[in-house]
Amino acid sequence: MKERAKQLIRYNEIKSFLERYERLLIPGMLIVGVAADFITFRSLNVNTAFTLLGVYAIIAAATIAFLNIYDENKPKIHSRFLGYLRLASPFIVQFTFGALLSASLIFYWFSGAISVSWPFLVAIAFLMASNDILREHYLKPVVQLSVFYFILFSFFSLVLPFALNSIDAWIYVLSGAIAMVLIFFYLEMLAYFLRFIRWERTRVRILVIIIFILMNLLYFLNIIPPIPLSLREAGVYHNLEHSGGNYILTDEARPLIDRLIPGTTLHIQPGEYIYLYSAIFAPPKLKATIVHEWQWFDESQSRWIKSNRSSFQLTGGREAGYRGYSWKTVLPEGRWRVSIENERGQVLGRVRFKIQHVDEVIETKTILR
Secondary structure: OOHHHHHHHHHHHHHHHHHOOHHHHHHHHHHHHHHHHHHHHHHOOOHHHHHHHHHHHHHHHHHHHHHHHHHHHHHHOOOHHHHHHHHHHHHHHHHHHHHHHHHHHHHHHOOHHHHHHHHHHHHHHHHHHHHHHOHHHHHHHHHHHHHHHHHHHHHHHHHHHHHHHHOOOHHHHHHHHHHHHHHHHHHHHHHOOOOHHHHHHHHHHHEEEHHHHHHHHHOOOOOOOOOOOEEEEEEEEOEEEEEEEEEEEEEOOOOHHHHHHHOOOEEOOOOOOOOEEEEOOOOOOOEEEEEEEEEEEEEEOOOOEEEEEEEEEEEEEOOOOOEEEEEEOOOOOEEEEEEEEEOOOOEEEEEEHHHEEEEOOOEEEEOOO
């Protein structure tokens, strides 16, 4: 009897501690999940990282199911272990959701221009932040399952291009469809054990279909970047030569203070060539067409004017990125930018610079890539 009383006291102490410091522990678990992703993607190869993310997804699904089944059958459950597991469940969900969402944020952040894909990045960041701010809503099954579908959709949109060596539009649609089948199957499993899930099934299905439509709408409007392509490096240079396996780039010799100030000004002589160099990461065996679209800002019309487009075939597999370039001459003074896109027009990044005409020869330096 005394042992039983001690166990009950210990359980209540742990429960009280978790409730007291919940506002610190929940965001703490989110941060741990994000940190785990950064370590994972820096130290492990992509296949291993995806396997770990798959494990996170399975743990999240199992924990959500356990949490809701336990709460519905709590009066009938007398297991001490399950009681402690119930205390830990919200934090496990926070950790796995945080890790899976941050993985999406990492990939989408590096795969598109912020100026184009910011609405989608904001949506992912909001879901991560609301993991703490709206944690009471996250404990509701309808919200959990809707967010979980979004996570599964994002997960498969990362994995399938690597598995199928393609970034065609149908891959993204397939990712959402597979995630939908899985979430509907999972929903039916929960409904078998949980009465209130049976009442909420239709609502969850509608929300999942809405998310599927919105994600595809963002994708075909080119707001979602072309995962898993990732712009590793890009810049404009006075000259570019391809020698053996290296690129020899000629850049202006700038003072340190100028290099620290955002924005680049190229001082060129009339008729001089300017080169845009880019290095893009892609999975092994993946082939894609990359486009450099040069645009000049017309101050009189206050809009960007397309100057010309150059394209080249990308072959994936190089860790530092597949290197390619384009060039242009006869550049009027003013603001310029080059959009680095795939053939569908999804923007991986943009290089912005200014052109200023000069008569004298500019001091330069050589960079090896």
